[in-house]
Amino acid sequence: xxxxxxxxxxxxxxxxxxxxAGGPATGRALARWxxxxxxxxxxxxxxxxxxxxxxxxxxxxxxxxxxxPRPVAQRSSxxxxxxxxxxxxxxxxxxxxxxxxxxxxxxxxxxxxxxxEPAGEECRSEGFADxxxxxxxxxxxxxxxxxxxxxxxxxxxxxxxxxxxxxxxxGGRRFASPELPQVLVSWNEALAYCRFRGGRxxxxxxxxxxxxxxxxxxxPWGEVYDRHRLNGGRFALDxxxxxxxxxxxxxxxxxxxxxxxxxxxxxxxxxxxWVADWYAPEYPEATEIDPQGPIGGxxxxxxxxxxxxxxxxxxxxxxxxxxxxxxxxxxxxxxxxEAEAR
Numbered sequence: 001x002x003x004x005x006x007x008x009x010x011x012x013x014x015x016x017x018x019x020x021a022g023g024p025a026t027g028r029a030l031a032r033w034x035x036x037x038x039x040x041x042x043x044x045x046x047x048x049x050x051x052x053x054x055x056x057x058x059x060x061x062x063x064x065x066x067x068x069p070r071p072v073a074q075r076s077s078x079x080x081x082x083x084x085x086x087x088x089x090x091x092x093x094x095x096x097x098x099x100x101x102x103x104x105x106x107x108x109x110x111x112x113x114x115x116x117e118p119a120g121e122e123c124r125s126e127g128f129a130d131x132x133x134x135x136x137x138x139x140x141x142x143x144x145x146x147x148x149x150x151x152x153x154x155x156x157x158x159x160x161x162x163x164x165x166x167x168x169x170x171g172g173r174r175f176a177s178p179e180l181p182q183v184l185v186s187w188n189e190a191l192a193y194c195r196f197r198g199g200r201x202x203x204x205x206x207x208x209x210x211x212x213x214x215x216x217x218x219x220p221w222g223e224v225y226d227r228h229r230l231n232g233g234r235f236a237l238d239x240x241x242x243x244x245x246x247x248x249x250x251x252x253x254x255x256x257x258x259x260x261x262x263x264x265x266x267x268x269x270x271x272x273x274w275v276a277d278w279y280a281p282e283y284p285e286a287t288e289i290d291p292q293g294p295i296g297g298x299x300x301x302x303x304x305x306x307x308x309x310x311x312x313x314x315x316x317x318x319x320x321x322x323x324x325x326x327x328x329x330x331x332x333x334x335x336x337x338e339a340e341a342r
Contacts, residue, residue, distance in 0.1 A: 090143040091262050092339060093206070097138045098214045100205055101283045102131035102317045106218075113225070113312035117235035123312075129282070131317050136287040137205050141339035144202055144210050147252035147265045148273065148332040152178035154185070154193055162196045164189050172329065179251035181271045181332035187300045187324035190274045194335035201276040202336035204301045204319075205291045211267040211304070211316035213260060218315050220260045220267045225311040229258035230269030232307065232314055239308035248307055248329070268314035271332035272306045279321040299323055306330030 102110070107128045114123035155178070157163035166184040168176050175183050185193075187201075194200050202210070211220050221229050231250040233239040240247050246254070253265045260267060277293025279301050293301070299321040305314035308330055312318065322328070 089146050090337060091146055091210075091264050092141065092143050093139070093210060093262065095138075095140045096214055097136055098209050098212065099134050099216050100137040100208050100288075100317075101134040102128070103134050104132070106134075106317065107131060110312045110315065110318070113310070114235060117310050117312075119235045119237065123235075128312070128318070130280075130319050131283075133283055133285045135283055135285050137209070137291060138287065138289045139205060139209055140290055142202075142206055143337040143339055144206065144264065145334035145336075146263060148181035148271055148334045149190075149193060150178060150252055151176055151180050151182050154182040157193050157196045160196075163193050167327070175249060175329060177251075180249045181252050181266070183249070183271055183329050183332050184327045185331075185333070186327055187274050190333040191276075194333075197335055197337075199335035199337040201274060201333065203290070203292055204275045204277040204303065205288070206336055207267075207273070207275045207303045208316055210260065210262070210264050213262070216316075218317075220264070220316060221258055225314075226257075227311075228255075230255050230266075230314060232269040232305065232311070233309050235310045235312070239310075241307075246307065250307070267304055267316070269305055269309065270307055271330055272302050272304045272309070272320060272328075274331065274333040275301050275303050277301045279319075302331065 110128040158165045231246045233241045259265045278297030279299040280294045302320040
């Protein structure tokens with residue numbers, strides 16, 4: 001409740017008198033009292049016009065303090081600081097079984113999501129067929145980074161001579177802010193950094209378990225796509241989507257509502273991520289225990305989707321691939337660790 005309106009320079013006796021019961025005079029007093037209150041609220045809620053002030057001053061028996069304009073607050077020219085809770089460290093994932101891969105129904109839904117995009121007429125079911133077959137996977141305890149490796153993280157490795165500097169001087173300076181995910185690194189450079197940290201790249205199975213949880217949810221946060229929970233894009237000639245607040249890279253951990261229940265961030269959107277496995281076009285149907293993927297191949301698996309990918313490609317089961325030497329402005333990585341290496 002707001003305190004009664006008062007003028008700082010008038011005596012208390014100048015306040016509008018509250019009406020007492022009885023007679024026509026009481027009715028007129030009540031009308032003046034209610035008018036005074038309504039005028040006070042109007043004057044103190046918005047700057048009054050000169051016409052309104054003129055009409056108000058013509059009313060009899062109303063105190064002059066009601067018609068003194070309220071001082072207008074000055075807008076600060078100082079920038080507004082957006083505070084975020086610190087997002088760093090590792091998350092321990094306990095051993096357990098989950099179903100890796102997608103059923104035919106899930107693949108059909110992915111195709112439907114794809115066809116809802118601006119360039120949806122280009123979509124084919126073959127684009128999601130490598131998510132088949134769904135199969136049980138048993139993983140032992142492991143830990144995984146809460147966010148992607150940042151420019152600041154990677155820069156410390158470069159400064160010590162343990163990591164190769166990314167080629168940002170050749171047009172990539174906009175990706176050099178310390179809080180952004182490190183991009184423009186090859187698979188081997190990502191692996192070298194993780195080894196520097198005492199870790200490794202996560203296997204494809206570990207990455208998917210982190211994104212989908214033991215119940216196999218569709219997105220890191222749940223079953224329904226929500227563009228406000230990630231830095232994503234769209235399947236179109238212009239894939240960039242600015243409505244989430246970022247056209248390209250966002251600082252890691254910017255979308256707190258997009259985290260998994262385990263507290264792992266950015267497993268959908270922002271940057272897609274290198275994982276350890278060589279790519280195979282389909283999964284085995286048998287149960288696997290800590291699968292490592294094929295023993296060789298031409299391309300490495302990429303997971304998660306980046307800032308230019310739409311709803312179908314940021315699902316936890318979605319897969320992509322690329323040659324190990326590739327460097328992409330929308331691709332980063334995070335590290336995994338043996339459980340005791342926390």
